[in-house]
Amino acid sequence: MEFSAPLKSDSIKIMLLGSGELGKEVIIEAQRLGIETVAVDSYNNAPAHLVANKAYTINMKNKDEILDVIRREKPTYILPEVEAINIQALFEAEQEGFHVIPNADAVNKTMNRKNIREFAAEQLKVKTGKYEFVTTFEGLQKAASNMGFPCVIKPVMSSSGHGQSVAKAATDLEKSWEIAKEARGDASELIVEEFIRFDYEITMLTVRNEKQTVFCEPIGHIQQDGDYIFSWQPMNMSETAKAKAQDIAKTVTDGLGGRGIFGVEMFVKGDEVYFSEVSPRPHDTGMVTMITQSQSEFALHVRAVLGLPLDYIDYGCGASAAYKAKEDTFNPVVTIQESAFAKNSFVRVFGKPQSHVGRRMAVALTFDKNSSEVALENAKTIIKKFSDK
Known part of the structure; x- marks a missing residue:
């Protein structure tokens, strides 16, 4: 594969529709390969705006505004990174020859819980509640x-x-x-x-392109008010349950098709596995892969989009803890004690220009060679060293 420089007539160009903290990491990984990057979102100075070659602020629900920026920039690949987007714009862009990741139909199915549940349960016949x-x-x-x-x-x-x-x-x-x-x-x-009285829930990150499908180690997570607060990798589960989870993930992602990474969420009760939801993009619980794998979920996403090999090395066990704002402010400041910056930890501050109570503003990542449980306890300890004003 040939790689050129950004901002040239022959540049490979990736456009993100949605430019939050996950998109920011995708942009960084793309730029490491000399890919030209365009970040689009509904507010100024979104995290990915700050690191992309070009940035646009538009109404993401407006079909004409989305199509205008696509036609203006003519990206090689369009990566929808949020659910709040005009799906008809993606279908029209695809009809005009643009490459939507993974494809417009997959985005349409997964952005609507009715579509994806009926598709998974009734067409693909995977197990659900x-x-x-x-x-x-x-x-x-x-x-x-x-x-x-x-x-x-x-x-x-x-x-x-x-x-x-x-x-x-x-x-x-x-x-x-x-x-x-x-x-x-x-x-x-x-x-x-x-309400499935599950033992635990997991995210099975599944990466695919036309050449192969690869699974990351299962990620356990804890949610609060429907949003994750802790995740860890790998989740300790039986080989039987793990095999069932991989089978469900492959069935669902093969059914959706296209390239990229998918975050397949499931409930596990003993050796029984139930499909819950799927996101056709990097998953928030997967931020832990920035410390556990040689290729994070973001790097794997870019590789899959470009049609490159998807192999990687597992470094060991890790955990992530999300920090959520306690205040509403247009000038957010996250205060982090120096002891949070340990030899076995990463800190990522997203740089969001505005905070409101409950908005995710940063993440702590911890590593332990042998134990996810130890990594998780360390992450819980470190996140207590965060505060905001």
């Missing part, structure tokens, strides 16, 4: 009664767990309805899911 879709509060009450309590309630479209809640009793349904309706994204329809 029971579910129903509702559009009214009365429908929610009926579905919850059918499902039993507790049950999980989510908008069919939202990002980073926004709008998700667990109703433990019928008296919780009104609050769950309000939480879902206030979420960013499309809350016109909700999914009501069986």
Whole structure:
């Protein structure tokens, strides 16, 4: 493969639609290969804006604005990095000959929980929990009664767990309805899911292109309000469960097709594995791979996009801990004690220009040669050394 310099007539050009902290790492990995990078988002000075060759701020829900920047820049590859995006723009770009990663249909299926659940459960026949879709509060009450309590309630479209809640009793349904309706994204329809009393949940990072499919070691994670706060790799699980998880991940990603990395989320109960969701892009829980692998999820994503080999080396065990803002401010400052910068840790501050309570602003990464549990405890200790004002 030939590699040129950025900003030349023959440059390979990657455009990110969505420029948060995950996109920032993708841009950095692409630039290491001399790839020209264009970062697009709905607000100025997004994390990936700060490291890309070019940056645009547009309305990501506006089809014409997305197509305008695509036609202007003529990227080799378009990488949608957020769910809140006009999908018709991607379909039209694809029809015009642009290469959407992994493909517009996969983005469309995965950005909507109804589409991907029906695709996985009914077409691909992978194992999932029971579910129903509702559009009214009365429908929610009926579905919850059918499902039993507790049950999980989510908008069919939202990002980073926004709008998700667990109703433990019928008296919780009104609050769950309000939480879902206030979420960013499309809350016109909700999914009501069986609460699987799982032992743990994992992300199976699955990287594919036309040449091969590669699995990273399973990542365990803990969520709070639908968004991850801790992750660790590898997750200690039986070989039977691991094989089932890989089989589900391959079935789903083969069904979606295209190039790139997919974060396949699953619930595990003993040796039984249930499919939950999939994101066709780097996954927030996968930030731990920046310290555990020779090729992080971001590097693997870029390699897959370019059609390059996907092999890598596992260094050992690691964990990540997300730091979320405690304040609302237009001038965020994250204070980190010096002891957080240890020989077996990384700190990543995202540089977001504005914070609000609960917004992810930084991450602590820790490494241990032999134990994920030790790495996780170290990450929990280090994240306590973070504060903001």
